[in-house]
Amino acid sequence: MILPVHDRIRTHLTRLLAELYALDGRAMPTVALEYPPNRTLGDLGTPVAFELARRLKKAPRAIAQEIAGAFGALEGIARVAPAPNGYLNFFLERRAFLIDRLAPAPPAPRTAARKAIVEHTAINPNKAAHIGHLRNSALGDTLVRVLRFRGIPVEVQNYIDDTGVQVADVVVGFRVLERRTVDGIRQLADSTRFDYYCWDLYARVTEWYDEDKTRLSHRAETLHDIEHGGNDAAAIGAFIADRIVRCHLRTMARMNVDYDLLTWEGDILRLKFWAQAFDVLKASGAVYLKTEGPLAGCWVMPIQEDEGSNPKSQSPKPNAQSPKPEGEREPVTDIDEEDAGEREKVIVRSNGVVTYVGKDIAYQFWKLGLLGRDFQYRIFEERPHGPLWATCSTGGEATHPSFGGAAWVYNVIDVRQSYLQKLLKQALVAAGHPEGAERSHHFSYEMVALSHATARELGFAPPPDSEEAKRPFVSVSGRKGLGVKADDLLDTLMRNAAREVAARNPEFSEAERDRIAQMIGVAAVRYFLIKFSTNKMIVFDLGEALSFEGESGPYVQYAVVRANNIFQKLQRRDGLDERGLLATLGEVPAGELAGEYGSHEIWELVLEAARLDEVVEQVIPSLEFSVLAKHAFSLAQAFNAFYHRSPILNEERDDVRRWRAAAVMYVRNQLTRALDLMGISVPPRM
RNA sequence: GCGCCCGUAGCUCAGUUGGAUAGAGCGCCGGACUUCGAAUCCGUAGGCCGCAGGUUCGAGUCCUGCCGGGCGCGCCA
Incomplete structure (x- = not known):
């Protein structure tokens, strides 16, 4: 480092x-x-x-x-x-530098860093996950890993919108289109790929609405039933959400993505989080009741377009002190209600129902420990490394970890929600919590679309003369069932990887081959989803994403596998292990490391490898993980070139051999860490 | 109309505190496996960094204007 x-x-x-x-x-x-x-x-x-x-x-x-x-x-x-x-x-001082970095790392110093909450994934629990969702989780999970690498405690939350329109639509599909009962749906769920089934059903419901707009009354009615509970629609909705969430968790687990807590929107409603937040907002004047005009009867929040409404963001540091007391902050800008051109966002409708923004404000307050209320908690499922917790509103466990109340909050949500996320920050400022606003981050990223070739391959080709056909890409649409399902992509990826592995390692058992293929598949998707800047749309092309060559996750894995092979052979052939090597480095003439034999290449490798901590430090405030991906790739590239040029096992000069091996050891260690930050593991062979 | 984002090699993109000669991958063309594994490596070709001004010792990077493209702006979520 x-x-x-x-x-x-x-x-x-x-x-x-x-x-x-x-x-x-x-x-x-x-x-x-x-x-x-x-x-x-x-x-x-x-x-x-x-x-x-x-x-x-x-x-x-x-x-x-x-x-x-x-x-x-x-x-x-x-x-x-x-x-x-x-x-x-x-x-x-090259020798000391390398020996230092190869020595077993001292235990990480205890940091006084306060907790960060990262919310990511948050897929509507009404259908299978698609490629766009994978971008969200890949970015979110990488953020989690990178923060933990820096010694910041992280709580990972997955928000479940179990009371929204999308779940309601699938409920309508089952009840009205298919006339199924709860038991019928349960049977179906136990005997099919339920998330895939719902994917298609959801698209059918959308079409059905489109044919006759009056049918939307079914949605409104269902939404109302779900919100009030104690009826058939609510029971079906709860069942669907629970089952689909379990499907999503399985999909994400394949990608090495994991969570600490599932927060259910229904619990936010049942526990009246909004009522609490509403009181605070009313008291501070952040929202007010319109008495005239088209919005009469609504509680609204004025939207500020000026600079002051968008506080500068701060990033966590392991040794950062607590934020300044609020008294030292600049006063909140006065809201000029007389301004004629000012825009207003409805927070509570004239019928008394809170909007999505309102619920989100309450949730954000809770995340920052500013609400004064808490959920109850239940165990959603047991896992080898401990239970996955979920919120609930009654009958929670007596003892549970402490959730919420973080110093930093990251919401991983696509760029289309920027406007709402900005409102969220404004609400915090208006309610007297400017520091909460500064420590709230909207981790925004662009959409994933499909290339025309891939859309065609999947049977989604737009009509030849349509507007869509003229565009450089095809938009995915969950509503129309148009997109690449995450599990299908992973399946294809792993199948291809298995073929490659088998071709190179015919002696592998099927289980071994598949285990390795899975690691390679994960490396391919995760790297692909991370390597572009977040503000760049990814035009997803199957062929490109499936490629294991060039700038890809498997390329980096391959470099590490090669490096590991060298050490296995060194030990087997010469009886030299890593500890033994390390012990001699203080005495061995360091000419090769010093560049005295004409090449500085191993020193170049060591120096580049050492930059991982610097890269991580850069990546946290910028939230640009493409930089991390690029770093890993170029280090792997440098290693591969070196590997080709400079033999180790067959090098005759003992000192040269040892320094080369030491450099490889360090590069291998650092690349392994970098891959881990991207959620990618290293196969034993590939 | 207003706001945000993008425009760099044939294609896809890096270049994120303004710094030394603008770099990768793919594709094209040509080479390297009796050698630590060729999912690799080496080499050739390919650039008014959208356009025009400005700030600076120094601009792909910052500012202004323009052109082209995307996305937002709801008593939906």
């Missing part, structure tokens, strides 16, 4: 600059650390002299020379070199 070295240089340099140029805190430039384009220039470099040039009225080059001259000794730094163009470059 490289960050401790950054910190050491930065601290040293800051003190040095203060002495050298009598700079006080305000005048002190930030010491940015970068990587020179090649190792002959240095291992780390800073453009700090450029920043000082104007203030000191001196050429950057002269400043860099002065700093280098006064630098003195610093642990881990072999040499400081001012570059002719003004950069200040550093050379590291």
Whole structure:
């Protein structure tokens, strides 16, 4: 890991600059650390002299020379070199650096970090999951892993909208279109792929509505029944939601995605979370009753378009202190009710029913520990590593872990919900919790569409002369049943992987082959869903996603498998294991590592591998995991090139062999960690 | 109409605190398996970074305008 070295240089340099140029805190430039384009220039470099040039009225080059001259000794730094163009470059103590990083890691220091809640997945529990949902969970789960890597405690929640329109529509499908009873549906669920069945039924219901709009009265009626409970529709709705959620959990488990708590919307209603939040919002003036105009009788929240309404976001740090007390914050901007052009969002309808935004506000308050109420909790299912909990409104377990009340909240929801998520933050500010707003993140990402080729392959080709046909992609639509089901994709992926594995390892048993194929399939999807910027739409193409070559998850896995093979052979052939290797590194001549034999390639590998912590640090505030994916890929790429060029087992010079093996060991360790952050495991062979 | 996002190689994309020579993958073409596994590697070709201004020692990156595309803006969720 490289960050401790950054910190050491930065601290040293800051003190040095203060002495050298009598700079006080305000005048002190930030010491940015970068990587020179090649190792002959240095291992780390800073453009700090450029920043000082104007203030000191001196050429950057002269400043860099002065700093280098006064630098003195610093642990881990072999040499400081001012570059002719003004950069200040550093050379590291290579041997110590690598030995340090190979030593067994000390137990992670206890951090005072407060809990973060990550909510992701949140699929309507009325049909099978599709490829778009996988993007959500892949991003959400990676966020969870990355935060935990940094020592931040994380609670993972999956929100279940069991009382919404989508469940109601499937209830209508079963009751009205198919005339089934609860028992009939249960039988069906026990004997079919229930989530697939509902996928089709849901599409049929949508069509049925489209044929005759008056049929929508069935939806309204069902929605009402579900919300009030104690009737057939509610029982069917509850059954469907429960069964479909279990299907979703199985699908997600295939992707190595897991949760701590399922929060059910029905419980938010039954426990009257909204009533509580409503009181707070009314008291603070965040919402008010319209007495005239088209919205008369509605409780509304004014929508602010100015900058002040969108507080800057903060990201958690393991050692961050508690937020400033609210008293030190700027006062909430006054809401100008007289402003004629102002827009208003209805929170409570004139018929007294709260909107989706209202429920979400209450839920967000609870997540931040600002509501003053809690759920009851039941065990949803037992798992090897402990129970999966779910909320409930009556008869909960007497003892349960503590949920909610987090310092940081991440809501992983697609970009179309940006507007609502912004309202959520505004509500927090208006209710007097600006710091809660700053610590609430909408983790937004773009949609997944289908390529025309893939749509055609699946039988969704749009009519030749339609608008859709002219577009560069085909939109998925759960309502129309148009899309790639997650399990179908995973099945295809794993089938293809199994074929590849079998071709290369004919001696494998079927079970072994399938176990490995599964790991490879997961690597392929998860990497594919992570490697694009979140604000870029993914035009999903089966062929591309199925590819195990080039920039892909399996490519990175393959590099690690190769590295592991080297160690297995080293041990078998030469009796040299990792511990034995480590023990000798202090004595072995380090010419190969130092680049004295003409190539710096193993040092390049080590330095690049060490950057994982820096990459993670960068990835948390930006929420751009493509950076992490790219890092892993380029490290794997560098390793593969090295592997090809530089033999280890057959290298005759013992010192060279040992340093190469040590570098491979470190790269392997770091790549394994990077893959784990993406939810990808390493197969024993592939 | 208003708001947000995108425009970089033939295609798909990196380039996220403004820094040293704009990079990958795929595709094309040409090479490398009696050698730690070729799901690999090496090489060739391919760029008015949408356009025009501005800020800066320095702009693909920041600002303004324009052009092209996507998505939002409901007493739906």
